[in-house]
Amino acid sequence: MAVEIRPSQALKLLHDLNYEMVRDDDRDLSARQITILLTVYLEPPPHTVRGLAAKLSVTKPVITRALDTLGRMELLQRRRDPSDRRNVLVQRTVKGALYVERLADLMVAKAKELPL
Template sequence: MTMIAQWMQGLVNYVRAAEPDLTNRQLAVLLLVHYTSGPHTVRGLAEALAVSKPVITRALDKLANLGFLARQADEADGRNVFIVGTSRGGAFLAKFEDYFGNNAAERSAFARDNGIIVHH
């Protein structure tokens, strides 16, 4: 299955599961915080995604409301705020990964059942 077909499979499964509806930016922020080393800041996330700080702040507001990320004060400098992953966010990402199929048999079955032409 091509990468795009696998991505389609994952997104279709995700939508069918009625999980929270995240934008691409929100998902990118969530993935960056959970899968890259920190500390993460609004400024650093904005630079990593080439977007403005208000874009990151809006994404963080949604993700924090869902309990997927949290803001944590820097104990060394109270002016700084770090963005940290939560166990709930980690659990969501583990389920999200499962939507893409864990093995070739699952991916092939999805392709067959949904009329996807598999290119090798």
């Protein structure tokens, strides 16, 4: 129970954050893509297509396509599981780590600026 925030502050934080994301990136990630990205960066590996699909309650092609996009952006990468070559392991990248870190810092900064 660490972070106390009031509803009006939450909305302003959400607004400011989305505002920055819209302005900075010409190509903004969807809610699904952000969720996939953060899941990989926050939860312990391994991450498979099937596992991510189940966790987000979406179909497998959704994950495959999101990985195509996030892979093209170099924010995540695929790797075949050597022990079971049917599996694809989703892994972090340097660029992805920087992106996530920047997102976190932005949010911390915006939270600090909140009025009242």
